[in-house]
Amino acid sequence: MSIPENLRYTREHEWVSGDEVVTIGVTAFAADSLGDVVYVQLPDVGDQVTAGEVCGEIESTKSVSDLYSPVTGEVVEVNQSVVDKPETVNADPYDAGWLLRVRASSVPELLAADAYAALIQEG
Amino acid sequence: MKTPKILKTPLHEVHLQLGASFTDFAGWSMPVRYSSELAEHRAVREAAGQFDLSHMGEIELSGPQAAGALDYALVGNLSAVRVGRARYTMMCDESGGVLDDLVVYRLQHDRFLVVANAGNVAVVADRLRERAGGFDAQVDDRSVKTALIAVQGPHSPAIVATATGADLSGLKYYASMPARVGEHEVLLARTGYTGEDGFEVFTDADEAVAVWQSLAAAGESHGLLPSGLACRDTLRLEAGMPLYGNELSTELTPMHAGLGRVVKFDKPGDFVGRAALEKAPEPDRVLVGLRGGGRRAPRHGYRVLHGERAVGEVTSGALSPTLGYPIAMAYVEREFAEPGTELGADIRGRTQPVTVVPMPFYKRSTT
Numbered sequence: 001m002s003i004p005e006n007l008r009y010t011r012e013h014e015w016v017s018g019d020e021v022v023t024i025g026v027t028a029f030a031a032d033s034l035g036d037v038v039y040v041q042l043p044d045v046g047d048q049v050t051a052g053e054v055c056g057e058i059e060s061t062k063s064v065s066d067l068y069s070p071v072t073g074e075v076v077e078v079n080q081s082v083v084d085k086p087e088t089v090n091a092d093p094y095d096a097g098w099l100l101r102v103r104a105s106s107v108p109e110l111l112a113a114d115a116y117a118a119l120i121q122e123g
Numbered sequence: 124m125k126t127p128k129i130l131k132t133p134l135h136e137v138h139l140q141l142g143a144s145f146t147d148f149a150g151w152s153m154p155v156r157y158s159s160e161l162a163e164h165r166a167v168r169e170a171a172g173q174f175d176l177s178h179m180g181e182i183e184l185s186g187p188q189a190a191g192a193l194d195y196a197l198v199g200n201l202s203a204v205r206v207g208r209a210r211y212t213m214m215c216d217e218s219g220g221v222l223d224d225l226v227v228y229r230l231q232h233d234r235f236l237v238v239a240n241a242g243n244v245a246v247v248a249d250r251l252r253e254r255a256g257g258f259d260a261q262v263d264d265r266s267v268k269t270a271l272i273a274v275q276g277p278h279s280p281a282i283v284a285t286a287t288g289a290d291l292s293g294l295k296y297y298a299s300m301p302a303r304v305g306e307h308e309v310l311l312a313r314t315g316y317t318g319e320d321g322f323e324v325f326t327d328a329d330e331a332v333a334v335w336q337s338l339a340a341a342g343e344s345h346g347l348l349p350s351g352l353a354c355r356d357t358l359r360l361e362a363g364m365p366l367y368g369n370e371l372s373t374e375l376t377p378m379h380a381g382l383g384r385v386v387k388f389d390k391p392g393d394f395v396g397r398a399a400l401e402k403a404p405e406p407d408r409v410l411v412g413l414r415g416g417g418r419r420a421p422r423h424g425y426r427v428l429h430g431e432r433a434v435g436e437v438t439s440g441a442l443s444p445t446l447g448y449p450i451a452m453a454y455v456e457r458e459f460a461e462p463g464t465e466l467g468a469d470i471r472g473r474t475q476p477v478t479v480v481p482m483p484f485y486k487r488s489t490t
Contacts (some may be wrong), residue, residue, distance in 0.1 A: 035353055036161040038442045039418045059419065061160055061441055062353055
């Protein structure tokens with residue numbers, strides 16, 4: 001399971017890159033556990049999101065999962081191409097499958113790649 | 124605390140080698156998908172899929188009065204089933220509630236095979252023993268010794284013909300025959316749960332791996348994909364087939380599910396549930412199909428609305444991979460059950476319009 005070294009992670013299986021404006025997605029582990037993603041609901045540009053709180057939904061053929069915001073701040077961009085083609089989350093979770101960009105006012109402590117790897121090893 | 128033991132089928136190692144993801148289902152660790160459930164779903168609709176269904180129960184009834192015992196134990200008229208044929212039927216409790224839905228094969232004049240859902244095997248076996256008590260018939264739960272492999276899809280006849288060397292032209296839908304896969308004797312049935320033409324292969328648990336591999340090899344040039352429970356669920360939903368625990372339960376009679384035709388009131392003799400089912404009033408809510416717009420599916424447990432009022436509940440739902448729009452089954456109050464009725468579904472706090480439609484949602488074209 002791929003876990004890029006240069007990203008930071010949450011225990012809820014989101015990844016984060018960048019500092020002031022952060023890009024957020026879900027990990028390959030999450031995408032794989034969900035199964036084929038068929039619907040993604042994201043916040044609107046301008047919405048405020050709060051670290052640890054639900055900011056969207058990801059639906060696979062079998063289930064619906066909440067998307068938690070890893071940071072607090074204002075949504076500055078959402079990935080419309082993922083909304084249009086939700087399967088991108090499975091195909092390319094760390095790149096084309098990014099979900100939203102947030103101008104972060106507060107970033108809680110996040111996991112480094114090795115800590116996240118250990119977390120998903122535990123099951 | 125006692126942790127329940129998770130059961131593994133005789134094909135577990137094969138699934139591991141194929142890279143399956145697993146899910147716990149009725150106490151069994153079962154492959155939920157191997158690669159992508161949508162690819163597996165499409166393979167079954169367009170080519171073929173291979174399923175491990177060894178978690179299901181196989182219970183044999185034999186003896187001079189086996190048919191009579193089944194007529195008493197189940198709601199169907201099993202004496203009327205000819206040797207080599209199979210019947211979809213149900214076991215009800217005294218009050219008419221559904222204990223399980225079953226497929227029963229008549230293997231010989233005095234020998235039947237009852238196939239039960241994984242979660243209900245113990246109940247079905249116990250009740251069969253109890254209900255066969257007054258008959259000259261033996262009940263033998265062979266579930267652990269038996270593996271079940273399904274090959275489903277338009278290419279399945281070619282695959283199964285290659286693997287068995289059998290002439291399948293005389294094997295009708297809902298019929299079975301003894302066959303061989305390589306050295307191994309199997310029971311070959313033309314049945315399934317996907318809406319496609321397909322086969323189910325019953326084999327000794329010890330021989331399951333060899334039989335699986337032979338079928339897989341025969342299917343290689345036909346686009347056969349190993350397929351998990353995730354796609355099995357979307358396939359059966361498209362085909363409008365009820366799932367025990369979702370559409371069927373002891374709280375509901377066969378009539379609720381629109382399956383009153385499986386109850387054979389005209390068969391001679393009593394059967395368990397007859398009195399209650401004969402007296403039962405018209406069900407106040409019935410199972411319907413719903414079609415939604417957009418891409419969000421109403422799912423199990425979501426409310427069905429008429430205006431602000433809850434008039435039903437969804438039992439199964441998914442974005443149909445074949446049709447491209449959301450489909451669901453739901454129990455709704457009778458007056459809202461007519462096809463064409465416009466209702467709403469509460470999808471996580473947002474009401475989305477849905478329309479009552481006839482089932483099945485998908486029907487294969489027979490050529």
